[in-house]
Amino acid sequence: MKTALITFVTSTLLVSSYAQAEQFYGFADASINYLDWTDKAEDRTDPNIGGLGGPKEDFIYLEVEGGAGFDWGDVYGFFDLENAENSRTEGANDTSGFRIAMKGSIAVNIGESNWNLYSHFYSFTEASGGFFDQNLVIGASYDIFTESGFWIKPFLGVHIENQTYAGSGTNGYMGGWVLGYDFQLFEQKFTVSQWHETEFGRKDQFRSNGVGTLSDTGQNGAVALWWHISQSVTTGLQYRYADHKLGTAAYHDAIIYTAKYNF
Numbered sequence: 001m002k003t004a005l006i007t008f009v010t011s012t013l014l015v016s017s018y019a020q021a022e023q024f025y026g027f028a029d030a031s032i033n034y035l036d037w038t039d040k041a042e043d044r045t046d047p048n049i050g051g052l053g054g055p056k057e058d059f060i061y062l063e064v065e066g067g068a069g070f071d072w073g074d075v076y077g078f079f080d081l082e083n084a085e086n087s088r089t090e091g092a093n094d095t096s097g098f099r100i101a102m103k104g105s106i107a108v109n110i111g112e113s114n115w116n117l118y119s120h121f122y123s124f125t126e127a128s129g130g131f132f133d134q135n136l137v138i139g140a141s142y143d144i145f146t147e148s149g150f151w152i153k154p155f156l157g158v159h160i161e162n163q164t165y166a167g168s169g170t171n172g173y174m175g176g177w178v179l180g181y182d183f184q185l186f187e188q189k190f191t192v193s194q195w196h197e198t199e200f201g202r203k204d205q206f207r208s209n210g211v212g213t214l215s216d217t218g219q220n221g222a223v224a225l226w227w228h229i230s231q232s233v234t235t236g237l238q239y240r241y242a243d244h245k246l247g248t249a250a251y252h253d254a255i256i257y258t259a260k261y262n263f
Helices: 002-016 039-044
Strands: 023-037 059-070 073-082 099-109 115-126 131-142 150-163 167-185 188-200 218-228 233-245 248-262
Touching: 023 039, 039 248, 115 150, 131 167, 218 248
Parallel strands: none
Antiparallel strands: 023 059, 023 248, 059 073, 073 099, 099 115, 115 131, 131 150, 150 167, 167 188, 188 218, 218 233, 233 248
8 A cells, every 4th residue: 555655646746747738727726515414314324223334423624625637637636624623522433523534636648548547545534533544546537528518537446445444455446437517597607516436346354334344336426516606706515425435334415515715
């Protein structure tokens, strides 16, 4: 895992050295978000009433994100502070502590084709409880853009994981996509977007969550509607979903309310 992470970071730094290359787009924003788990999700994840995972609680998180596209490829990343006002005081099953989540992705064009060498790294840490989970994907992606305003970037790669209780090693594969569609309604600008990940062929080593067993396949993602009120302000509503993922051996979902400031 250490070697793979070093390779990923080194590659990212090398590619970043081409920042003088032609840039096609770029964005950066900061947001405040409120994640509201559904009642069914809270029941399905509460081990005290027969749930199949750690109990889920609603929370506020702050996020900064950004991305850019160049003639050699594209990069994206975010950094989240979850429950920044809280400390963990209720023991091992408490999920209300301060958490940090971050992700970085890079896609490097293969020649003049729409194919890319693709990699992303995701890290989640709940330091006060001593829990961390790091996921590295290395594979390929493909770019599809249309004149209608719809675009999609599917990817597929080997999944490598490093986790507090499960240890580290290869953990099957991950495939998924990010997509978006820009449109106007009543002279207002909107975007529909989705990110989705499917993990499959997961090893038994990573499938126990303490109260149940995760399937060898898991789903994770969100669908969003964004309203671009002005050049600087965007609000959004996201449907967040996961199945045999996020430490829970069941389907669970939430609504995320978001307000962004665009730089």
